[in-house]
Amino acid sequence: MGQVPAATRTLRVLRFLASQPEPTSIDRIMRACALPRSTTYHLLTAMAEEGFVVHLPEEHRWGLGVAAFEVGSGYTRQEPLQRIARRQLAELADRTRQSAHLAVLHGRDVLYVVEERAPGRPPLVTDVGVRLPAHLTASGRAILAALPPAQVRALYPDADAFVHRHGTGPRTLSQLRALLADTRQRGFATEEGEVTPGLASVASAVVDHNGHPVAGLALTYADGDAHALADAVRRTAGALTRRLGGTST
CATH class of the missing domain: 3.30.450.40 (GAF domain)
Structure with a gap:
């Protein structure tokens, strides 16, 4: 049962990113998904390791990765x-x-x-x-x-x-x-x-x-x-x- 909330938060982030016309900031993600900043960062980092999101450090933004496609x-x-x-x-x-x-x-x-x-x-x-x-x-x-x-x-x-x-x-x-x-x-x-x-x-x-x-x-x-x-x-x-x-x- 402990994994269910984490899975729900992950899907919430993915759904939000999919609704955006371009990569967005971590601040917008955390506000839209009602998540603490540290939780949002750890979720994004794990998702990036699996290819579901990509970090654009020069823009300080996150977007969907190849695995999401x-x-x-x-x-x-x-x-x-x-x-x-x-x-x-x-x-x-x-x-x-x-x-x-x-x-x-x-x-x-x-x-x-x-x-x-x-x-x-x-x-x-x-x-x-x-x-x-x-x-x-x-x-x-x-x-x-x-x-x-x-x-x-x-x-x-x-x-x-x-x-x-x-x-x-x-x-x-x-x-x-x-x-x-x-x-x-x-x-x-x-x-x-x-x-x-x-x-x-x-x-x-x-x-x-x-x-x-x-x-x-x-x-x-x-x-x-x-x-x-x-x-x-x-x-x-x-x-x-x-x-x-x-x-x-």
């Missing part, structure tokens, strides 16, 4: 998201005659959970269950562009975090930040030949009621009007966002 991704990998998305993706593939897929963030990778292949289109590497580097895929870039900058920095702390498939794509955090800024300004994410030479993708994020990106929805094509396809992707992503209680842009 993995837990969230575990939920989205289960039936609720797939059930909601499968019919929407099938309709999108039928309407655009391009292959559609849905991916969730898993660490620095995206994990593909739904794919609807358009008739006559070539097979893709984005089969269900496949993992690819998030910073190289359109779906991953859509998710990363919707995350707070501090959380992107936590995911990509150094150059070793950037892997490559065909010698293209961002190699540093500054290059990734510039790419994500372009994505936000454009309103959708793109990649051209960085996953499979000769194929391109456009993608948009699906967000939940907290404004957190839970998935990236993409179309992959060999030829087509990128802006028209992006509009179709954004409409479908917006419909899924509303189903999850989020607000589409």
Whole structure:
């Protein structure tokens, strides 16, 4: 029984951090969770050791860590998201005659959970269950562009975090930040030949009621009007966002 209050306090801290748009100070955490400062510090330190939170010492702030993303991704990998998305993706593939897929963030990778292949289109590497580097895929870039900058920095702390498939794509955090800024300004994410030479993708994020990106929805094509396809992707992503209680842009 002695462990129950500690578990409750830990979950309270996690829930509060998940509701924030960016990492926050220990003072805000302790006030929001009604905890003593020493207790809050010990909880955060233990959670950081397990990867559920990350400390940003230069900012004196705490935010969610990679393990928290993995837990969230575990939920989205289960039936609720797939059930909601499968019919929407099938309709999108039928309407655009391009292959559609849905991916969730898993660490620095995206994990593909739904794919609807358009008739006559070539097979893709984005089969269900496949993992690819998030910073190289359109779906991953859509998710990363919707995350707070501090959380992107936590995911990509150094150059070793950037892997490559065909010698293209961002190699540093500054290059990734510039790419994500372009994505936000454009309103959708793109990649051209960085996953499979000769194929391109456009993608948009699906967000939940907290404004957190839970998935990236993409179309992959060999030829087509990128802006028209992006509009179709954004409409479908917006419909899924509303189903999850989020607000589409």
